[in-house]
Amino acid sequence: MIRYTEKIRQAARQLLESGKVDVFIGFRKGTVPMMSEPTLIRNAQAAETLHWDSNCGINLANYLPKRSERIGIVAKGCDSRNIVTHIVENQIRREQLIIVGVPCEGMVDRRKVTRMAGGDILDVVEEESRIIVTGKAGQQTFDKKDVLQENCAICIHRNPVVYDELVADLVEEQKDVDRYEDIRAIEDKTPEERWEYFQKLIEPCIRCYACRNACPLCYCPTCFVDESKPQWLGKSIDRTDTMTFHFLRAYHCAGRCTDCGACERACPVGIRVRKFTKKLEKDIKELYDWEAGLALDERPPLDRYRPDDPNGFIL
Amino acid sequence: MEGNYYARRKFALLKNLLEYIGIEPGRLHFSWISSAESTKFQRVAKEVSDAVQAVGPANKLIKELAEVA
Numbered sequence: 001m002i003r004y005t006e007k008i009r010q011a012a013r014q015l016l017e018s019g020k021v022d023v024f025i026g027f028r029k030g031t032v033p034m035m036s037e038p039t040l041i042r043n044a045q046a047a048e049t050l051h052w053d054s055n056c057g058i059n060l061a062n063y064l065p066k067r068s069e070r071i072g073i074v075a076k077g078c079d080s081r082n083i084v085t086h087i088v089e090n091q092i093r094r095e096q097l098i099i100v101g102v103p104c105e106g107m108v109d110r111r112k113v114t115r116m117a118g119g120d121i122l123d124v125v126e127e128e129s130r131i132i133v134t135g136k137a138g139q140q141t142f143d144k145k146d147v148l149q150e151n152c153a154i155c156i157h158r159n160p161v162v163y164d165e166l167v168a169d170l171v172e173e174q175k176d177v178d179r180y181e182d183i184r185a186i187e188d189k190t191p192e193e194r195w196e197y198f199q200k201l202i203e204p205c206i207r208c209y210a211c212r213n214a215c216p217l218c219y220c221p222t223c224f225v226d227e228s229k230p231q232w233l234g235k236s237i238d239r240t241d242t243m244t245f246h247f248l249r250a251y252h253c254a255g256r257c258t259d260c261g262a263c264e265r266a267c268p269v270g271i272r273v274r275k276f277t278k279k280l281e282k283d284i285k286e287l288y289d290w291e292a293g294l295a296l297d298e299r300p301p302l303d304r305y306r307p308d309d310p311n312g313f314i315l
Numbered sequence: 316m317e318g319n320y321y322a323r324r325k326f327a328l329l330k331n332l333l334e335y336i337g338i339e340p341g342r343l344h345f346s347w348i349s350s351a352e353s354t355k356f357q358r359v360a361k362e363v364s365d366a367v368q369a370v371g372p373a374n375k376l377i378k379e380l381a382e383v384a
Contacts, residue, residue, distance in 0.1 A: 191334070191337050195375060243376065247332060247336055251328070276332075287327060302321070302324055305321055306320075309324060
C-alpha cells in the first residue's frame with residue numbers, strides 16, 4: 001500500500017499547481033512509528049510531505065464540514081462513504097471536491113502490533129503484505145493480515161464509492177465475511193450479563209471525547225454533551241454519565257456510521273467503542289436494509305419510512 | 316401522520332439499543348393511541364404498569380454521586 005504515496009503526491013501537486021483546488025487533505029508521516037497524521041496543504045511544494053501507508057486509519061472526511069474552499073482529498077473506502085454522508089447531509093457540496101480514491105487493503109492496528117512485538121516500537125518498515133517491526137527486543141516480521149484493525153478485517157467496501165481519480169486499480173472486495181459475529185455473541189447474553197459486559201467495557205473511559213472528535217459524523221456546532229442549558233448529561237465520570245454518553249453517541253450515528261474505526265483508533269485507553277455503533281449498524285441493515293454512504297441520491301434511513309416497517313414492538 | 320412513521324424507526328432502534336446494553340426488555344413501551352381510543356388507552360396503561368412492575372425497581376442508570384446544588 002506504501003506504493004500509493006508517489007501517486008498521491010503527484011495528484012496533489014497537479015491539483016494545486018493547476019489551481020483546481022485551494023487545499024489538499026491527506027496524510028503525512030507522524031513523529032512516532034505507526035501514527036500517520038492528517039495534513040492540509042495549500043501549495044504544490046508541500047506535496048512532498050504527503051505519505052501513505054497502513055497507518056492512515058483516521059477518517060479524513062472529518063475535515064470537510066463547513067469548508068468553503070475547493071478541496072482535494074484522499075479517500076479510502078470508508079472515507080469516501082463518509083464523504084457521501086456529508087454531501088447527503090449538506091455539509092459539503094460534491095462540486096467542491098476532487099476525490100483521489102485509494103483502493104484500501106486494510107489498516108494496521110498499532111496496539112495489536114505493539115502487543116505482539118512485546119513492547120515499545122522504535123521503527124516500522126512496511127512491505128507489500130508484511131510489516132517489519134523493530135522493537136527493544138529486536139526485529140520481528142508480521143503478516144499484515146494478522147494485525148489489521150478489527151473493522152478492516154471485516155470490511156466489505158474497501159474501494160472508494162465515489163472518486164475523481166484513482167491511485168491504483170480497484171482491489172477485490174472481501175466476500176463471505178461475517179460482519180456481526182461479535183454483536184450476536186453479546187445479544188445472546190442475558191440482560192444482566194450484557195449490563196455487566198458494558199459496564200466493564202467503559203470502565204477505563206476518561207470522558208476525553210476523542211472518539212467523538214475523531215468521528216466524521218460528529219459535526220454539530222454544539223454537542224449534546226457540551227450543552228449546559230439544559231444539561232442533558234452530567235460531566236462526571238460517574239458510570240451512569242459515561243454509559244449515557246456512549247450509547248447516545250452511538251445512537252446519533254444510527255444509519256450514518258460506516259464502521260471506519262476512527263473512534264476506536266483514537267481512544268487513548270483502548271475502549272472498543274464500536275461495540276455500540278456496530279449494533280445500530282446491524283439493526284439498520286436488518287430492519288431497513290441500509291448501508292451508510294453508498295448512494296448520493298437516497299435519503300438516509302431515519303429521514304424516511306415505509307408504512308410497512310417492522311411494527312412488532314408497538315403495543 | 317408522517318411523524319409517527321419516522322418516530323417508529325427511531326424508536327425501534329432505541330428500544331433495541333437499550334436492551335442491548337442490558338436494560339431489561341419490558342421497561343420501555345410504545346403505542347399508538349388516538350384521542351378517541353379511551354379503552355385502548357386504559358388497556359395499554361395497565362399493560363405498561365404490569366410489565367414494569369414485573370421487572371421491579373430500575374437500579375441501572377442511577378447516579379451514585381451526590382448532586383451539587
